[in-house]
Amino acid sequence: MPLDTSARFSDPDAAYRLIVEAHRGLSDDESRKLDAALILTLANQIGDLAILREALALSRAAIAPSKDAATD
Amino acid sequence: MERKPLFQFAYCRSPDQDKRGPAHHRVVIVGAGPVGLSLAIDLAQRGIAVVLLDNADRIGEGSRGICYAKRTLEIWDRLGIGDPMVAKGVTWRRGKVFRGPDLLYEFDLLPEGGHKRPAFINLQQYHVENFLVARAAALPGIDLRWRNEVTDIVPDPAGAELAIETPDGPYSVRADWVIACDGTNSTLRTRLGIEFAGETFEDQFLIADIKMRADLPTERRFWFDPPFHEGRSALMHRQPEDIWRIDLQLGPKADAEEEKRPEIVRARLAAMLGHDEFDLEWVSVYRFQCRRIENFVHGRVVFCGDSAHQVSPFGARGANSGVQDVENLAWKLALVLSQEAPASLIATYDLERGQAADDNIRHSTRSTDFIAPHSAAEARLRDATLALARHADFAKRMVNSGRLSIASVYHTPLSTPDADAWNGGVPPGAAMQDAMLRQGGKSLYLTDIVAPRFTLLCAQHVTTLTLPLPVEMVAISETDRGSSVLHDAQHQFAARYDATPGCAYLLRPDGHVAARFRNIAEPAIEAALSRACGKTMLHV
Ligand SMILES: Cc1cc2nc3c(=O)[nH]c(=O)nc-3n(C[C@H](O)[C@H](O)[C@H](O)COP(=O)(O)OP(=O)(O)OC[C@H]3O[C@@H](n4cnc5c(N)ncnc54)[C@H](O)[C@@H]3O)c2cc1C
Numbered sequence: 242m243p244l245d246t247s248a249r250f251s252d253p254d255a256a257y258r259l260i261v262e263a264h265r266g267l268s269d270d271e272s273r274k275l276d277a278a279l280i281l282t283l284a285n286q287i288g289d290l291a292i293l294r295e296a297l298a299l300s301r302a303a304i305a306p307s308k309d310a311a312t313d
Numbered sequence: 314m315e316r317k318p319l320f321q322f323a324y325c326r327s328p329d330q331d332k333r334g335p336a337h338h339r340v341v342i343v344g345a346g347p348v349g350l351s352l353a354i355d356l357a358q359r360g361i362a363v364v365l366l367d368n369a370d371r372i373g374e375g376s377r378g379i380c381y382a383k384r385t386l387e388i389w390d391r392l393g394i395g396d397p398m399v400a401k402g403v404t405w406r407r408g409k410v411f412r413g414p415d416l417l418y419e420f421d422l423l424p425e426g427g428h429k430r431p432a433f434i435n436l437q438q439y440h441v442e443n444f445l446v447a448r449a450a451a452l453p454g455i456d457l458r459w460r461n462e463v464t465d466i467v468p469d470p471a472g473a474e475l476a477i478e479t480p481d482g483p484y485s486v487r488a489d490w491v492i493a494c495d496g497t498n499s500t501l502r503t504r505l506g507i508e509f510a511g512e513t514f515e516d517q518f519l520i521a522d523i524k525m526r527a528d529l530p531t532e533r534r535f536w537f538d539p540p541f542h543e544g545r546s547a548l549m550h551r552q553p554e555d556i557w558r559i560d561l562q563l564g565p566k567a568d569a570e571e572e573k574r575p576e577i578v579r580a581r582l583a584a585m586l587g588h589d590e591f592d593l594e595w596v597s598v599y600r601f602q603c604r605r606i607e608n609f610v611h612g613r614v615v616f617c618g619d620s621a622h623q624v625s626p627f628g629a630r631g632a633n634s635g636v637q638d639v640e641n642l643a644w645k646l647a648l649v650l651s652q653e654a655p656a657s658l659i660a661t662y663d664l665e666r667g668q669a670a671d672d673n674i675r676h677s678t679r680s681t682d683f684i685a686p687h688s689a690a691e692a693r694l695r696d697a698t699l700a701l702a703r704h705a706d707f708a709k710r711m712v713n714s715g716r717l718s719i720a721s722v723y724h725t726p727l728s729t730p731d732a733d734a735w736n737g738g739v740p741p742g743a744a745m746q747d748a749m750l751r752q753g754g755k756s757l758y759l760t761d762i763v764a765p766r767f768t769l770l771c772a773q774h775v776t777t778l779t780l781p782l783p784v785e786m787v788a789i790s791e792t793d794r795g796s797s798v799l800h801d802a803q804h805q806f807a808a809r810y811d812a813t814p815g816c817a818y819l820l821r822p823d824g825h826v827a828a829r830f831r832n833i834a835e836p837a838i839e840a841a842l843s844r845a846c847g848k849t850m851l852h853v
Contacts, residue, residue, distance in 0.1 A: 246707055246708075248706055248707040248709075248710040250707075253707065253711045254679050254711065254713060257679070257683075257694075257711045257713070261682060261691055261694065264688065264691060265687070265688075269688070272688070272689070272690030273690075276690075299705060303700040303701045
């Protein structure tokens with residue numbers, strides 16, 4: 242099963258907002274820890290190394306500094 | 314930067330000012346902004362005389378609202394001013410979102426045909442108000458009094474007394490119902506000690522209207538982190554008469570007075586536009602807020618528009634929601650005044666428009682926070698969304714530069730829950746959908762046919778029904794049945810309403826669906842009608 246990058250939430254704004262609100266009131270350091278914990282929790286939920294690998298590759302590509310570095 | 318008023322009106326002494334005691338009126342509306350004017354027109358069209366008080370006597374010193382949504386235009390159609398608004402405004406439905414120098418995505422707010430009104434028009438708020446004033450002046454039953462400033466209100470169970478200041482000195486009036494449309498700084502709200510609670514966003518935004526000739530498409534353009542305004546956002550909209558609205562994020566620490574200096578504004582805009590061939594029309598710096606009062610109804614005093622709720626402008630939900638408030642309140646107040654419905658019907662205005670206000674505040678808060686994140690963590694999340702959006706559709710859907718105003722859906726005891734199976738269509742509580750139909754060889758729109766009264770849309774043919782209240786019957790058929798039945802030639806009604814022969818939709822006077830039936834049956838329709846008038850009301 243390949244990585245699904247289509248919008249899977251019926252209300253994507255609500256999902257985004259939930260994450261934003263989880264960070265409210267945390268220090269920056271705590272926020273980073275929250276993100277790390279969330280990534281591991283969600284990775285386990287996916288439970289598929291091939292998908293995790295693809296998700297990591299997509300994320301690496303997205304944060305690449307210049308457009309050429311990205312896999313557009 | 315101040316500009317001259319465009320439209321000037323005259324104070325005129327009212328006979329009420331020569332009375333010994335306070336004159337009595339059924340309905341007094343305070344505030345002749347877009348909301349108070351729309352309400353006055355709606356009530357006057359329903360045969361209810363109103364007094365409309367405004368502390369100013371001119372409009373046009375500066376523009377505020379510019380984007381008016383399809384639903385608002387449909388409501389203004391019912392108020393007799395849709396045509397001049399749309400003729401004067403610029404019509405749009407597309408938008409572009411940029412990140413840095415690149416186009417991230419485009420959107421189309423109304424990709425299908427068969428709608429009389431476009432997704433949006435842009436029009437300076439002073440033109441909107443001027444059309445409304447002209448319409449109000451042309452209708453009998455609207456007593457519009459300029460330079461009448463309400464300074465106090467004393468409510469009681471049967472109404473309220475208002476203290477009014479004029480160039481000729483003070484006087485007072487009594488009203489059975491007072492509708493507060495006096496804007497965000499509402500005097501009535503303050504005098505009644507009602508809390509206006511919510512959030513003020515830290516970031517400041519420069520809003521500039523400029524005059525320039527430009528050959529750009531009529532679309533909404535939004536930039537995250539553009540090269541001409543790094544690390545911040547920008548928004549651009551076309552208005553009529555070669556006027557453009559530009560909105561630049563300035564951050565929380567900007568010095569508003571400094572930022573309003575013409576040379577500073579011009580330099581920022583020249584960097585954006587790549588030239589300086591433009592004139593400044595109006596410049597302002599805002600800190601946006603999202604606030605509401607808890608109850609929109611306080612006995613016989615009802616709050617509409619910005620006096621009741623305020624939103625940040627991303628999504629154009631301010632005036633648009635205020636006009637929907639009016640459409641919701643007017644028919645209810647009319648039924649209560651004619652004693653065809655219990656006074657408790659007004660409580661459903663608070664319930665339904667309270668839901669809408671929460672919805673609007675939720676959306677505009679999310680947009681504002683996406684545009685101006687609160688913390689480094691939120692900024693990282695936002696930037697990751699923008700970065701991913703180039704690669705993944707799910708992230709694109711999370712990019713939030715403003716979710717534009719659409720009609721609210723009410724979860725309300727006035728609706729009769731579906732008893733039959735429906736595959737889509739327009740659910741109870743939602744606003745009617747438009748469709749293009751044909752009659753006698755001509756095309757016409759459903760929104761034009763449906764009058765602001767209870768209406769039964771019948772698929773196929775009209776049945777004779779005996780109902781306790783007048784209900785307009787509109788028959789629509791997929792086959793051509795001659796001129797008494799509208800022909801759904803393009804099957805738009807069938808598709809948008811999941812309409813099958815024999816089914817019917819009961820519309821409220823504000824065009825929202827009260828109930829729908831697979832098969833018309835008089836008792837069920839009668840029950841739904843009585844429920845929609847608040848006669849068989851469960852607790853609100
Ligand atoms: C920068 C900006 C951009 C915006 N863009 C949009 C947009 O694109 N689309 C949109 O829908 N909305 C937009 N809005 C919001 C919109 O301008 C308001 O929601 C709208 O004006 C509210 O209308 P109103 O009639 O409730 O109040 P107002 O327009 O504020 O009118 C209130 C009226 O009451 C009068 N009044 C006040 N106090 C008294 C008193 N004591 N006695 C008598 N009269 C009184 C005032 O003179 C005024 O005429 C924007 C707002 C801003 C600031």
